[in-house]
Amino acid sequence: MKYFGALFLLFIITFNAKAGVVLIDPGHGGEDCGAKAQIWKDKKLIVQCEKDIALEIAKKIHAKINKTSHIKAYLTRTVDSTLTLQQRADYADKIGADIFISIHLNSSHSRSSNGVETYYLDNHDNAAVKKIEKVENSDAKGEEVIINQILADLVIQRTAPISKKLAFYVHANLQKRVVPTYKIVDRGTKPALFYVLALSKRPSILLEAGFLSNQEEVDKLLSEKFQEDYAQAVYRGVVRFFGKPKKKISLF
Numbered sequence: 001m002k003y004f005g006a007l008f009l010l011f012i013i014t015f016n017a018k019a020g021v022v023l024i025d026p027g028h029g030g031e032d033c034g035a036k037a038q039i040w041k042d043k044k045l046i047v048q049c050e051k052d053i054a055l056e057i058a059k060k061i062h063a064k065i066n067k068t069s070h071i072k073a074y075l076t077r078t079v080d081s082t083l084t085l086q087q088r089a090d091y092a093d094k095i096g097a098d099i100f101i102s103i104h105l106n107s108s109h110s111r112s113s114n115g116v117e118t119y120y121l122d123n124h125d126n127a128a129v130k131k132i133e134k135v136e137n138s139d140a141k142g143e144e145v146i147i148n149q150i151l152a153d154l155v156i157q158r159t160a161p162i163s164k165k166l167a168f169y170v171h172a173n174l175q176k177r178v179v180p181t182y183k184i185v186d187r188g189t190k191p192a193l194f195y196v197l198a199l200s201k202r203p204s205i206l207l208e209a210g211f212l213s214n215q216e217e218v219d220k221l222l223s224e225k226f227q228e229d230y231a232q233a234v235y236r237g238v239v240r241f242f243g244k245p246k247k248k249i250s251l252f
C-alpha cells in the first residue's frame with residue numbers, strides 16, 4: 001500500500017462549472033417593426049420601432065450576463081434582421097439554452113398606460129392578456145397556431161413552475177430597481193400563452209419593458225440610463241435564478 005501514491009498520480013482541479021445558458025430574444029426585427037411610437041428628432045417627426053429599443057436592452061442584458069463566470073448568454077439577433085418565431089425557438093435548441101427570455105415593449109389605446117410587466121408561459125383566460133398576445137403572436141397563423149397550441153399545452157405542463165420562478169426573480173428586481181427610480185406602474189407578473197415561448201420548449205419569460213404609446217415613457221425607454229437600469233435588474237434576476245457558481249471537482 002506504501003506504493004499506492006507512486007502508482008496512482010492523482011490530479012485534483014477545481015473550476016467554475018457553467019450553471020446555465022440563457023437565450024435572449026430581442027422581439028420583432030427587420031420587416032417587423034413591432035409597436036410604434038412617433039417622436040421628434042432634429043425637428044422631424046420620426047417613427048420609433050419597438051424592435052430597435054428591444055435590441056438595445058437585450059444587448060445590455062447579454063453583455064452583463066457574459067461578464068459572469070458561470071452563466072453564458074446568447075442573442076437570437078444582434079442586428080436589425082427578420083426572424084420567425086420558429087427560427088428564434090430553433091436557436092434555443094442549437095445552443096442548448098436552459099432558459100429563454102424575450103424582450104418587448106408595450107402599446108395601448110390609453111396614452112396614460114405605463115409600467116413594466118413580466119409574463120411567464122402558462123395557460124390562462126385573462127382577456128387583457130389575450131389582447132397583448134395577438135400583437136406578439138402575429139407571426140403564427142392558421143394550422144400552425146393549432147399545432148402550436150397542442151405543443152404549448154405539453155410544454156407548459158413541464159416548464160410552467162420553473163418559468164414562474166424565473167419570472168418572479170426577474171420581476172422582484174424590476175420592482176426594487178426600476179419601478180421606484182422611474183416612478184412607473186408595477187403591472188406585475190402574469191401567466192400568458194406566447195407562441196415564441198412555447199416553441200422554445202423550455203422555461204421562458206416575456207418582458208414588456210414599457211409603453212411606446214405613452215410619450216413620457218418613450219423618453220425614458222430611449223434613455224441609456226433606463227436601458228442600463230432595466231438590463232441590470234433582469235441580469236440580477238437571472239443570476240438569482242441560477243444561484244452561485246458551483247465548484248466542480250475533477251479527478252483524472
Ligand SMILES: [Zn+2]
Nearest residue numbers: 027034104105
Ligand atoms: Zn413585441
